[in-house]
Structure formats: C-alpha cells, structure tokens
C-alpha cells in the first residue's frame with residue numbers, strides 16, 4: 286500500500302464480500318422455489334427473495350466499485366485521498382441504509398413498505414431492479430455524490446491518468462443514469478423505455494468503463510507493461526463499448542410498444558457489442574505474454590485473466606445468441622434471458638471486483654505483494670468452483686430456455702406456461718445443484734482470507 | 745497495436761465516438777417520442793388505468809411475472825393475460841381474489857394480496873390496457 290488513505294477500501298471490500306454471501310444464499314432459495322413451488326411460502330414469497338438476491342448483487346458490486354476507486358485513485362493520482370473521513374462516513378451510511386432496505390423487504394409486505402416510505406409522494410418502486418423505496422434511492426444518490434466529490438477532488442489535486450479519467454467517467458455516468466429511476470410515468474411504454482436508460486446504459490455502457498479501468502489497473506500492476514500501451518488499449522476498448530452499446534439499447538425496444546425501426550437499429554448495433562468484450566480478451570492475454578515481471582499473486586492473475594474470458598462468453602456469446610430481433614421474438618423473457626443475465630453479470634462485474642480485491646487485499650492487510658501459498662491455492666480452488674458452476678448454471682438454464690421456447694412458443698400446439706415449467710423441472714434441479722456448488726466455492730473463497738496467515742507471505 | 749496509432753488518437757476516437765452515438769441516440773429518442781402515441785394508445789390511460797399501474801407496482805407483481813416480456817420468469821406473462829382469459833376482466837379479478845393465503849401445496853404459489861374491489865378493478869383494467877399496446881405482434885401466441 287503506497288498511500289495511507291487507500292486503507293478505507295478495505296472496509297468496502299469486506300462489506301462487498303459479506304453481501305455477496307447473502308446474495309448467493311437467496312439465490313439458492315430462489316432455485317429451490319423454482320422446483321418446490323411453495324418452499325418458504327407465504328413467509329418469503331419468490332418475488333421477495335428475488336428482490337433480495339438482485340438488490341444485494343447491485344449493492345455489493347457498488348461497494349466493490351467504490352472500494353476499487355478508493356484503492357486505485359490515490360495510487361494513480363499519486364496523492365492521498367481528498368477526505369478519508371468522508372469515505373468512512375459514507376461507507377456506514379450506505380451500509381446501514383442498504384441493510385434497513387433489505388430488512389424492510391423481508392419484514393413487511395412490499396405494499397406496506399411502499400406505504401410507510403411514502404411511495405405515493407414520488408412513486409418509483411415496484412419495477413425490476415429498482416424496487417428500493419424512494420427514500421433509499423435518494424440516499425443512494427446522496428452517497429454517490431459524496432463519493433464522486435471525494436474521488437474527483439483527489440484526481441483534481443493529483444496526477445491525471447487515463448485510467449482515473451475513465452474510471453471517473455464511468456462512475457459519474459453510473460450516478461447520472463441512475464437518476465432516470467426517478468422518472469416513472471403513468472404510461473407503461475415510456476416507463477419501460479426509460480427504465481432501460483438505467484439498466485442497459487449501466488451494464489452495456491458506463492459500467493464497461495469501470496470494468497475496463499479496473500482491469501487495466503490490475504494488468505499494469507501485475508505485468509509491468511508500459512502504461513502507454515495499456516491505456517491505448519483501454520481507450521479503444523471503451524470506444525467500441527459506447528459506439529456499439531448506446532444504440533444497442535434498441536435490442537430492448539423490439540416488443541414494448543416502440544416503433545419497429547428499433548428492430549434494425551437494435552439488432553445491428555447490439556450484434557457488434559461482443560467486439561469490445563473480445564478485444565478485452567486479446568488485450569489481457571497480450572499484456573500477460575508481454576509481462577516484464579512475475580508477480581507473486583497468482584490468484585489475482587487468475588481472476589484478471591478469467592474476467593475478460595467469462596465476460597466475453599456471458600455478455601458477448603450468450604448476449605449475441607438472443608439479440609437479433611427474429612430470434613428475440615421467441616426467446617424474449619425466457620430462461621435464455623436468465624442464463625445470459627447470470628453469466629454476463631458474473632463474468633464481467635463479479636469477477637472484476639474479485640480481481641481487484643484479490644490484488645489489493647494482501648497489500649491492505651500488510652502482507653507484502655501476495656498471500657501465502659496455502660491461502661492462494663484455496664482462493665484458486667474457489668475461482669474454479671465458482672466459475673465452473675456458473676458455466677453449468679448457464680448451460681442448464683439455456684437447456685431449460687430452449688425447451689421452454691419450443692414448447693410454449695414455437696411448436697404446433699403451444700402449451701401454457703405452468704405446464705411447460707413442470708416439464709423442464711429436471712433442468713431446474715440441476716441448476717440448483719450447480720448453485721449449491723457455487724455456494725461451496727464462495728465459502729472456500731471466504732476461508733482463503735483466514736488461512737495461511739501465519740505462514741510466510743510471499744514478497 | 746501499431747506504434748503509429750497513438751494513445752491520443754485512441755482517446756479522440758473514444759470521446760468523438762461516444763458523443764456522436766449518444767447524440768444519435770437522443771435524436772432517435774426524440775423521433776420515437778413523437779411516434780409513440782400511435783402505438784401506446786395513451787389516450788386510453790384513464791385514472792383507473794393509472795391507479796392500476798400503481799397497484800401493480802405496490803405489490804411487486806413484476807417480481808414473479810413478466811409484463812411484455814420483462815420482469816421475472818417464475819410465473820406467466822401478463823401482457824396478454826386479458827386475451828388469454830377470454831377478454832374478461834372478471835376472470836382476472838376472480839383469479840387474483842381467489843389465491844389461497846397458504847398457497848397451493850407443492851405448486852408455485854401466488855400470494856393473497858387482499859386487494860380492495862377498487863384496486864382489483866384497476867389492476868385488471870391496467871392489464872387490459874397493456875394488452876392493447878401495439879407490440880409488433882409479440883408474444884407469438886396466446887400462451888405468452
């Protein structure tokens with residue numbers, strides 16, 4: 286650790302991992318409810334468990350991004366953080382607000398939560414991923430502004446590298462597009478259109494800048510390749526992300542009441558969206574091949590290489606699979622979507638956060654450049670367990686999705702949704718098994734922080 | 745990448761490309777906004793439909809169902825449930841009203857929301873309005 290104030294990122298990383306565990310526990314509950322329909326009913330209905338699962342995912346990724354920024358920006362700007370105290374205060378505010386929201390989901394019916402938080406004054410609740418009470422959303426904006434102020438001031442007073450500029454741009458974009466979550470018109474079509482300005486322009490827009498910046502940072506540190514080369518790649522990759530991804534939003538506008546020209550705009554531009562992900566793969570392997578040092582943190586290297594590969598598979602390949610309008614006509618809103626959503630989120634954003642945590646944590650804990658061999662071996666086991674089980678979750682859901690699409694939408698005698706779901710239950714059972722293995726991988730991951738500490742760390 | 749292609753060139757492509765395509769997106773959004781009233785039949789959004797959307801949101805129906813293909817994949821698509829139920833709001837209301845509090849053993853269950861008659865009618869009216877949006881013929885058939 287080169288700057289004292291980087292230490293605040295440790296809090297953020299610990300919270301991220303804690304919430305990650307919660308997310309996966311609820312994932313496994315959801316998976317079971319898929320096959321044992323009344324499991325935990327009516328105490329925890331499916332929609333409640335799902336909200337907890339997806340909102341925890343978003344929140345822990347945000348903790349991860351903020352931790353990454355607090356770790357990276359001082360080093361990039363070559364100066365202490367503008368205000369470590371503000372960073373710590375915002376951490377607690379965000380954690381407590383987040384925890385209260387989750388408790389709210391679980392403790393009272395959603396309609397009651399809407400009433401007691403005054404949703405009628407400014408109705409924003411009840412839309413996928415944006416289920417948080419309006420006051421929580423306002424809290425998120427306040428925390429984000431404080432965070433952005435802190436990070437921007439740090440960059441302003443120090444060295445301005447391409448990596449910190451791109452990271453900042455991504456984080457500002459994240460906050461700005463979130464503001465569209467406050468726009469909830471009575472007209473469902475308009476509501477849906479601007480909903481995608483949050484969701485799509487996040488994951489296939491500004492978040493890719495954050496992804497690129499974190500990946501570039503870790504690769505510079507680990508390979509020692511010249512910054513000029515890495516930053517050149519970074520700009521080209523994110524240029525492709527936005528050139529394809531912004532108009533690519535159209536792949537969500539096919540069937541929600543928008544003009545039909547979006548079938549062309551959306552299909553053509555989103556078909557190009559895999560390009561930046563493919564470039565990330567080439568970039569990462571290239572930099573590793575040209576490395577000027579052997580970094581002792583093998584586990585971090587594994588995450589850093591795994592990220593572009595899995596992001597390309599999940600976002601690029603699985604995204605392309607259903608993005609052309611004539612295909613999407615049949616697959617829209619099926620298990621194919623769920624398959625893609627899982628691998629894309631895991632491969633791109635979960636893995637990049639775990640990569641920066643893996644790189645930063647040994648330094649933050651004063652263990653020189655890397656953990657002991659024992660701890661790294663366990664972490665690498667957890668990498669393989671989680672990644673391979675995520676591949677299987679995706680494959681099983683894809684199998685379920687193909688059958689669902691055929692039986693319910695393509696075959697001569699289309700069958701009702703509930704009938705089809707029962708026919709494909711075997712795939713859901715297999716997904717559940719893979720999910721439990723994912724959970725085991727996560728437990729090993731957490732354990733890797735606690736073992737091998739007494740052994741000599743690797744310098 | 746070649747030496748002749750410099751970092752500042754790549755930076756310019758990024759800023760230029762991002763700005764251009766964002767502006768194009770905004771322009772398309774304007775055009776869409778003008779074309780939309782034809783397709784979303786907004787003239788039929790009565791107070792009751794608007795209230796129905798609130799009921800929909802307040803009870804987080806989207807956490808189990810899809811609506812026009814977006815949402816959760818646990819329960820049937822509802823964008824066309826009005827047609828599936830034989831163009832009957834009464835059937836929709838009866839279904840929602842009839843959910844057992846303890847669920848249905850072994851089957852995916854929908855909660856009993858204890859909606860008032862006013863809320864029930866509104867949410868059914870909202871689903872009817874939704875089924876009349878011009879969705880380019882989606883879903884492929886009545887099963888959703």
Ligand code: HEM
Nearest residue numbers: 488536555558600604605607608617618622626629630633
């Ligand atoms: C890391 C990047 C990405 C992430 C995290 C991601 C995640 C998701 C998620 C969660 C959904 C479901 C949204 C909902 O609930 O309705 C979705 C939908 C979709 N994604 Fe992605 N995605 C990514 C990149 C891509 C790319 C690159 C493509 C195209 C090549 C793509 C194509 C699609 C399509 C077509 C849908 C709509 C599916 C439907 O009609 O039901 N995605 N994505």
Ligand code: HEM
Nearest residue numbers: 312313315316622623626627630631717720723816817818
């Ligand atoms: C890091 C790992 C995971 C990530 C990133 C993740 C992400 C997501 C996302 C983005 C959604 C919304 C899906 C969409 O709209 O397409 C979702 C829903 C869901 N997840 Fe996960 N998840 C993870 C792990 C798991 C595990 C281990 C399980 C189960 C064993 C699971 C089960 C589910 C289920 C059943 C849903 C609801 C799908 C539906 O709407 O019907 N998830 N998850």
Ligand SMILES: [Fe+2]
Nearest residue numbers: 485489534537
């Ligand atoms: Fe998208």
